[in-house]
Amino acid sequence: MGTIRELLAIPLLLTSFRFATPLILAALGGIFNERSGVINIALEGMMLFGAFAAVYGSGLTGNPWIGVLYSMIAGLSFALILALVCVTFKANQIVVATGINIFASGLTIYLLQVLFGVAGTSPRVPRLPAVRFLGITRYNPITFIAVALVPIVWFILFKTPWGLRIRAIGEHPSAADTLGVNVNKYRFICVLISGTLAGLAGAHLSIGEGSAFVREMTQGRGFIALAAMIFGKWHPVGAFGAAMLFGYAEAIAIRVDFAYIPSELIRAIPYFITIIILAGFIGKAIPPKAIGKPYFKGED
């Protein structure tokens, strides 16, 4: 009985927001690029590089907000590579994104050595201020940004001309092209938005929730964000709900003691849920039709 009371405790539910923050941000970014027809499995690498850049920027200037700016630029720079190679030069999106993930892992470890002279964990740097909300849980500002972005992304996608064009491009690029919509320009921009948000998610991990960079600190959250996006059927509100569910599972693993069940197993719950979703057991998730296919002018 005690365990159930703990599971439903308000503080635990509120804490889920903190764990869900990077997932929400990266999933919203993922919605942009996937709705436009580009797969971005490099969210993980962009998030990792963002986390590192945030620590570097904050340490360099002593201002964590500069760190946040650095994280977004870092995500953007990786996204620029993906957009240039895959949208402009039409290379295979999976291969290039996998390359970016491996590159991010190696690059951050290398930069830890070169810039900080350490192997596993960076020195401590100034972190973002935490704000007490509803008098119970403390949040860093990135959490508020993430939650606020959900309705904003929804508004852009479903109420504005740009959103309509993005949705059309991911389904039937040549339809949009014949109506004078520049397919590859929109895709390029969507990939950049995606990278920027993934970078911001990284800042949350390194200088939002902590104050240092740890190697491989994203621990697959970029991929979980992709799963949240799919679970949420490429809809910002759905993705938000999915991210919250995954965040809740992570919060449980850390905060609740279960008799006989090791916390590692609890921590693996999001991954189990992800596999089940991807296998199509919980409703069918239909991706945008043109996803993953580069667009050539004049094709049918």
Place this chain on the structure above:
Amino acid sequence: MSEENQYLLEMRGITKTFPGVKANDNVNMLVEKGEIHALVGENGAGKTTLMKILYGLYDSDAGEIYYEGQKVDMSQPQKAIDLGIGMVHQHFKLVDTLTVTENIILGSEPRRGLTINYNEARNKVKEISENYGLKVDPEAKIQDIPVGMQQRVEIIKILFRGADLLIFDEPTAVLTPQEIDELFEIFNSLKEQGKTIIFITHKLREVKTVSDRITVLRDGKSVDTVVNTEEISEKDMAELMVGREVLLRVDKEKANPGEEILKVEDLHVRDNRGITTVNGISFSVKKGEIFGIAGVEGNGQTELVEALTGLRRAEQGRVYYKGEDITNLDARSIKDKHIGHIPEDRQRRGLVTDFSLSENFILGFQHQKPYSRSLFMNYNLINNHAQDLIKEYDVRTSGYNSLVNKLSGGNQQKVIIAREFDQQPELLIAAQPTRGVDVGSIEFIHKQLIKKRDDGTAILLISAELNEIMSLSDRIGVIFEGRIVAVIEGDRADEREIGSLMTGSEEVEVSE
């Protein structure tokens, strides 16, 4: 100058080369304001390429375009749109998951501040729809509306952008006869309101029915601009297109049907989405007859053929071949029983387009003697075999070693026909045998099918071309929603009747 101005559109000396092919070679086309202008020619004659250049989807290598007497640069579709040129593509450019209204306004959305002004959009769609008699449901998603309405959405889409010149790329290919009549009414109502129409087709009857003037393309060159459609017969038009005399009617004797070869009983088949599209179909095909299945595409024809040829599992029902139960046998066993198959999608199912002609001529029989001997292929024999077939079936190619993807659509189809016919099938399943094939090749393929029939082959013909079904079949089964709704004797078939049966708008008792 005054002479220049009589044309709304002038395309002069247009040339476009794709790797290995000169699609347009110094083509000229002159279109007057307010006319319905037919652009005709065989497949691969360069009609679509020419129109894609006009619409800014391809860049031309040479040539000039004048619109209302002004030289224009057409490097982007947006430029065509700005000039008032709109195009209805052969494959509709509609986003299935969006609504009719969303598809229409895409790219030119009326705005209110940052948002799309859907009220204004809906009103404008309604206004155009009423003005031109184009009935659509503005709130429906594209995936839920029939093909005819999708085409009307395409037309509204370009009128919404203020188009004065409307280009239609083979608009009738996907329509039923009734829908074609409706489309031509729309053409006339557009013309009455001062719009100009360019209409691509290779169906001569449609040219005669609706167009004012004609431009003929052959092998990428403009052969002739016929001033007035009235002045030319279908036969002369076909000759201009093909460059030789063409037989438009299929000559055939009355069939001499023998015993039952194929018998299908209460067959049920599901499609990829798990929906039962073949829903209790029964029919039979006799030796020496052509049994045609007429129907709008998507009524179960594809799944039926796949089930008969072992490419898809039947859920229920039986298939008998010469009395033997062959239900759900695998594709090779069925092929080995001398059942020939001309698949509807020649590039996906019928050919390996990166292989040579020789190799494609033995696909499906490659494991058999004499083409293979224990471990090795007998390429000498295979190549000789290819040479014979190329000659016999008049495949236009540089040789048996050239790759199939270098051939035109009509010649690719001849490769499949040659291969399947050469194995002396007792049953031939021919799905869309002349799809995307030009007049000259159609004539040839039709003659071959009749010849096979007269030799005693049982032929199951599936085609979306009602004309083809009617001119070849000895008996016609009309398919609607996965069932045969009527079987009609070929010589008693009436196009209107079959057309309305195809759309399910007429109830008729099934008579054997």
